[in-house]
Amino acid sequence: MTDAPEPEPAVARAAKHVFFGVEGGVASTVYGTIVVMATLTAAYATQKHPWKLAGIVMSAAVVLWFAHIYAHGLSESLVRSRQLTRDEVRALFGRELGILLAAVAPTTALVLGALGVFRETTAVWLALGAGLVTLGAEGVRFARLAGGALTFAPDAPMHPFAFGMTVRTTGDGTIARVTGTTLVPTTSTKTVTRAGQLPVTIASTILTKSDPAAVAFGIRRGVWTYTSTGGESIASSVPADARWHQLLVSHYTARGESLFFVDGVLAGRAREQFAPTGFVVGGPAPTRRMDVRDVLIYRSALNADEAATLWKGGLLQASLEVYSPLADRQFVKGEPVENRAQSLSELKLEAGAVLSGVR
16 A cells, blocks of 8 residues: 555445454454354354344444443553543544454344345354454455565663564565664672671673664575674575565573574574664665565564464464554554554554555
8 A cells, every 4th residue: 555545435445344354453353253253153052043143143243342442442541541532532443343343244144044045054154154254364464565664663672572574575685674772791790798708799790782783684695584783694594485484583682692583493593782772674675575474573582482383373472562463454654553462562654665465
């Protein structure tokens, strides 16, 4: 999408909202769909009439929608230490609308069954099938960066951190980077003497910010590569081809080491101590095209087992600051993209164009 996307027909827009989520609120669509399918499955065990099933499904969606509105509204009000404005409440209603829309297709199938268009069992299977189609559609979406840059600036120091994404592109160049400053350790000792005890020497190390620096993911000579703050290039053995690959850097600040993983396997290590101030997804070249999904930023380092878990499709919740599947239906410059982590952090589109894609 560009900054000012062209309007689309109302019917097409409504259909996309029902099946693919409301703008950035894809999470509400996914959650609503799962609840609708679970409700229908449980209700069908004791209730067979499509009319009653449709009522149960829609009622569950409405109750869940109001519960989410109340819970998120209360949470955001406490965070802001004030009542929400009318515009903020309206935005909250829209963000959670996906829960209601998730019930539209299954309820329609059940109503058609009640009207005799389908048999009872056919209507139920169609309702469940509509839910599966919606979940499948949400699970295969990604962002196609056309010279675009997605950025995140932490509001507090991150010592240590981990940064990863799943990407598909070819051609040498930078595809993501982390800016910040190097850290210089200074160790001091202090001897403590207490009456009747032997002297004890205590050593303490302080990390002081030094020079501006950056690390980067990229492609060099056709393989995935990590570049450290010192300019060291760590090349993996994995080629950058037409397949999806997961890149991850895990930085242990205290021990001064970064681990570079490709597809869940350790590709190399770099000696460095680094404090990040900005994360950028997207190469500096305005002509670079690449597909990206599942951007992850942690306020902790990840070990080899955890990296392998991410590659296998797992999601580690602890210390997760940003989890953006990049499944948004549209991306607007200066606006945040969906963050499914339990934080108020925002990953934003700052430059270029980003398109929605289906893999």
